[in-house]
Amino acid sequence: MTQYLIGFLVAVFFAGLIFVLSLLARQKGAKPLGLRQIDAYESLPATVGAAVETGRRIHISVGAGAIGEVSTPATLTGLSVLDQIASVAAISDKPPIVTTADGVAMLLAQDILRGVYKRQNAPEEYDGLAAQVVGLSPLGYGAALTGVIPDDSVAGTVLMGSVGQEAVLMTEAGQRAKTPTVAGSDQPAAQALLFATADHPLVGEDLFAGNAYINRRPEHLASLRAQDWMRLLIGGGIVLVVLYQTAKALLASLGVALP
């Protein structure tokens, strides 16, 4: 029972922290929160700009993860970033192409692209097949991307979602086509691979900071700040427990028992 209660309280505390920090950040005269430089996000405007100027398309991959599974947050982050990028890239001669391995993510991506064209008063430009399921398994997805990048005149790839080792197939295709790749995954093993193979890798939780870096909305910046506070709390807790256990073991050897 206790672990359920602790989990519940942590979730409520974290949600409350995001909510309160968002309210504070939206107040008039609130000092804007600073962000450290992340190379991948710094390079995004140039990648998208190059696609628009050269009349080629930008490829946005939301990964091989599925909505409704553990990979949902990473996929949702990719979809949010898709909204931001598509708003800029939609004016290109060739519209952005979105790839996924999940039917639900494809439907959401289609909805987002439709909304982007609607906002730009060009609903007739929307292509229902711009959001594609290119493979239904992670390996099939990675293999299919090796064809998408050279065949669909892609000028750059933004991969933000849940991918495993198959991400290497995509980054390799990007290297061969000499197009830049911005890539981040929620899987540590894939992050290590992307660090070695992608032009602009996203490491650790950088993937989830995409919204804050791209649109700089106070709510997203506040969410980042809340994550930092939680990390400090958890890290501090781990250090305290280690110190306590060490002291307990040392004192025990001297014959003093701590609770």
Add this chain to the structure above:
Amino acid sequence: MKIRWGNVALTSIAMIAGIITLFGYFVDRNALANANILVQGVYAMRLLLVSWAVLLAAVAVCLGAVNLGAVHMRKVFKQSKGWPYSLFILLGLLTALAAGFVLPFVGLTGSDPLGLGPGMYSGLGNPLIQWVFRYLQAALGTAISGLIVFFLVFAGFRLLRRPTWRLTSIVFGIVAILSLIGMAPFFLDPLDPAHLQVLGVTLSDARNWIWTWLSQVPAVAGARGLLLGIALGAIATGLRVLLAIDRPYGE
């Protein structure tokens, strides 16, 4: 400011469904019988919502397959670059569909018309589906996994050839070389000169100590740090959707 009631309704439904599902996960199933009616209700609602989600996800898989077929049919009809590959994909899709549909129909014609045994005409028991998975999908998947090793070696080499060396690249290179030495089958022979002791320590022991320390201290510490950050980022993303800060479900 004009209120868009459609958006308000969508957001409210998403928030309520999300919050009920989240709270449902904090209900202890073993203590459910003694819980009050509100907790039992939340738990039951969570199960209902998750079962709806599973059903919708199954429909979405079908739509995904239709999308896959439509994309490649368009490529074939327009004869876009790489269209012959699309033709192969369409043939594969149709073959897999046929494998799944034909035998169940045969099974309907009699109790066991082909003598395959009961329950072998549909579902996972279908021998055609099993053949496709075993000899096509599994074989191709293994081949692609094997290719990844070569891509990784090239990528590592390319990383070390970058014109501007960063500290991370240098550390990566050193750790990669140490790991290769650490995992290589050297020094296994007790008569190997590496087992000669220098200051009471053999070369073999030193290699094992460095490799064990590298893989169990900095690597594990780094991985745990990454996992903690990823977990917090994932939770924050989920909470932003629950608080309607992010709305991926439409305009």
